[in-house]
Amino acid sequence: MSELKRHPERGSEELATIREILADGLVAHVGIIDAAGAPVVIPMAYALDGDSLLIHGSVASRLMRTQGPICVTVTLLDGLVVARSLFNSSMNYRSVVVTGVPDVLEGDDRERALLVLSNFLLPGRVGNAREPSRTEIRQTTVWRLPLTNAIAKVRTGPPKEDPSSDYDLPFWAGVVPVRMAFGEPEPDAHAREAGLATPDHVRRR
Numbered sequence: 001m002s003e004l005k006r007h008p009e010r011g012s013e014e015l016a017t018i019r020e021i022l023a024d025g026l027v028a029h030v031g032i033i034d035a036a037g038a039p040v041v042i043p044m045a046y047a048l049d050g051d052s053l054l055i056h057g058s059v060a061s062r063l064m065r066t067q068g069p070i071c072v073t074v075t076l077l078d079g080l081v082v083a084r085s086l087f088n089s090s091m092n093y094r095s096v097v098v099t100g101v102p103d104v105l106e107g108d109d110r111e112r113a114l115l116v117l118s119n120f121l122l123p124g125r126v127g128n129a130r131e132p133s134r135t136e137i138r139q140t141t142v143w144r145l146p147l148t149n150a151i152a153k154v155r156t157g158p159p160k161e162d163p164s165s166d167y168d169l170p171f172w173a174g175v176v177p178v179r180m181a182f183g184e185p186e187p188d189a190h191a192r193e194a195g196l197a198t199p200d201h202v203r204r205r
Contacts, residue, residue: 012151012152012153012154013150013151013152014152015051015147015150017152017154018096018147018150018151018152019048019051019147021074021076021094021095021096021152021154022046022048022053022074022096023048024076024094025046025074025075025076026045026046026121027043027044027045027046027074028043028044028045028046028053028055028072028073028074029041029042029043029044029072029073029074029075030042030043030044030055030063030070030071030072031070031071031072031073032063032066032068032070032071033066033068034062034063034066035062035065035066040062040063042063044057044063045117045121046072046074046117046120047113047116047117047119047120047121048120049113049116049120049144051146051147052144052145052146052147053072053098053143053144053145053147054113054116054117054120054142054143054144054145055072055102055142055143055145056113056114056117056140056141056142056143057140057141058139058140058141059138059139059140059141060139061141064141064143065141068101069099069100069101070099070100070101070102070143070145071097071098071099072097072098072099072145073095073096073097073098074095074096075093075094075095076093076094076095077091077092077093077178078091078092078093078094078156078177078178078179079091079092079175079176079177079178080092080175080176080178081155081158081159081175082159082172082173082174082175082176083159083160083161083166083173084159084161084166084167084169084171084172084173085161085162085166085169088159088160088161088162088166089159090155090159090160091155092155092156092157092175093153093154093155094152094153094154095152095153095154096150096151096152096153097150097151097153098145098147098149098150099149099150100145100146100148100149102143102144102145103143103144103145104141104142104143105142105143105144109142109144110137110140110142111132111137113142113144114132114137114140114142115131117142122201122202123201124199124200124201125201128199128201157175158173158174158175159173159174159175161173185198185202185203
């Protein structure tokens, strides 16, 4: 299991906490060491599937051709913590780091995983779009990474100040909340020309 060196009191290895954070995210940063020995971090869509993460990409990408351990990080920014001192200013966040060697899915497992990925990003998507063709499936690699070696880290609340001096300073302090919001769906030209109504599953987010 990963070990937190900085602020270990913010860490949690509880699977329920880890899954809750991952369920609220959409983008993971996936770190690898490529064939040339160089570190690479790539932002990617992911899906939470039970007690595992699913990640997919082109069979031709250097990331998906990687063999060996990877590191996946998901971070949700909840607020800017404004302290009376610059040093004590911070962020409220929820994050998960997962490490391990992913399994490469094949056959029916790969096909199912691709549908899970689509439904995770936009619930209700499967059944309201064309499913991947055999050619498209062959062009896609899917990884499954168990949450066996995962740890969450969370910061909440107001700034933590130096009580001996900072509270007497004439500066505002508090939290500026940060929230991700989805806008009104925008149809493409073909959907507009066909007069297609925006389906409920697209508005669900």
